[in-house]
Amino acid sequence: MKESNVTFVNPLYFTLLGVPGLESAQHWIGIPFFIMFLLALVGNSTIFSVIWRDPSLHQPMYIFLAMLATNDLCIFLVLLPKTLAILWFKLKEIEFNVCLMQMFFVHALAAYEAGILVAMALDCYVAICHPLRYTAVLTPQFLLGIAIIAVMRAVILSTFCPLLIKLRLKSFHSTVVAHSYCEHMAVVKLAVEDSRVNRFYGLAAILSVCWCDISFISASYILIFRAVLRLSGKEAKVKAVNTCTAHITIIVLTFSLALFSFLAHRYGHHVAPYVHIILANSYLLVPPVVSPIVYEVKAKEIQIRVITLFSFQKQKPKS
Template sequence: MSSANASKIQHAVFYLSGISGLEDIHVWISIPFCLMYLTSILGNSLILFIIKTDPSLHEPMYIFLSMLAITDLGLSLSTMPTTLGIFWFNSRKISHDACFVQMFFIHLLTLIESAVLLSMAFDRFVAICNPLRYESILTSSRIAKMGLLSLLRGVALILPLPILLKWHQYCHDKVLSHSYCLHQEFMKMMACSDIRVNIVYGFFVTLASEVLDFLLILLSYIMILKSVLSITSHEGCLKALNTSISHICIVLLFYTPETGLSLIYRFVNISSPLVKTVMGYVYLLVPPLMNPILYSMKMKPIRARIIRVFIN
């Protein structure tokens, strides 16, 4: 191979990072990560299996839950190869194209999950505030359209990101802070290019997706709370709120680390790379891990079906 070709290949790669300062024990650190990925994949697969095989669970609430499980499976599978590759084999190199593809799927699935959480909030709003019209509003065709719209919105917003990134030269340090590729990471390596379009478009994507979804979820729960407080029966009030607790927990679990990571990249200058690394792992690994656990604990039909699966 000529020196020119070798140099070209060398410049066409990024370098992923594990946990800075703990490289000597990456093999040991891989054990909890393996358990997290395994639990996430098995938990979400089990939720999908239960909902698919039990006709009594073919209701809007459980269909949205299956959409969430599919999205969480995608998030786990999109980060698992590079993360475990670093911890097991110290495989840090990743080509530009492979990195952009991984970034596309990570951000696409994140936007879809945000849209699914909004759909689930709408489901709870209709069930509590307008129960008599629940079945007529949330029909199978309407749910399918909501899912398709979530996918199309995600693709339309995220597809320009890798296209914009391919236009730039990366003249600075090509070491990423995470074991996977995120859009925010590329900004520090593009100082030799005009990145204003990337910054503005990235901010627009955040506003048009997660921020908008969160505000609509917040609005739906304000209206739900207003409706619940009008219930004269204390027992009825608690029963209505109990149906939404698991969804509220998952919303907080999804948006809190995602918001924290965005604020760190945009507004907070933190010298320690460990903070970004930990926040990145919490942002992408914890929700897919905890979502099936929370729903199996809080939803009696899911819990009962899981018990029957393992007993029988």
């Protein structure tokens, strides 16, 4: 196919391809996406409902978990409707400003998720290393401050990605975005003008979030494991480790998928395009599916209350 020399100035619409290279299988690809949505909806709604209903779970650890569940549901609501419309109904056009809005919410929710994981690492650190000061440190005011800081960071970092596109990039050599959603670099690569500022900011924002958050989480867990090794009883060590197991699992899953996606997108020039798209969707959609399952299995308090909730729902029609 010959390259077109046409330039699109201030385009009103972009066209999202979905999963380039797998066009013939896109109907089938939509099925696991929809199943993931159902699993995430049921799992995260259950987690949130259990924590909301039970006053004994209104503790920092579970409040952060409820925030994580809410954020995970929002990620699906931002991504999946348009993705399924592309895969199943070939509704590929998206209005330019709507595309930028989706870009903002995708990156803001991803950054906020990372912030919540940092807060949960802090919770584990205080609970294990300073248990006697737990309630004094993690007060409601402190939790509110953490939530506000996480939201502000996510909003500020994510605002400049679409804003710089809106203000700096007016001409595009194509309006076809080789992606299933309006990912920042996928749109920037289409620009005719010099996009180095956009690229640099996107890279700096991702690295700042990943580097700062991974560094803080790593430091927290180094101190946690040092404290655990100093415990005398075996049961105390096992209990302390179990407290953090679910959190560690979600952290490893979230950041490993995000880094794989980032590295493949930046440096995997010989990787098939559909691999980029699948990785980009996986790091956003897989953790919200796995997170409630992990916490329902690993956190006994959540597990007991989930079983009680569904047992009550089964018995209710008989009364």
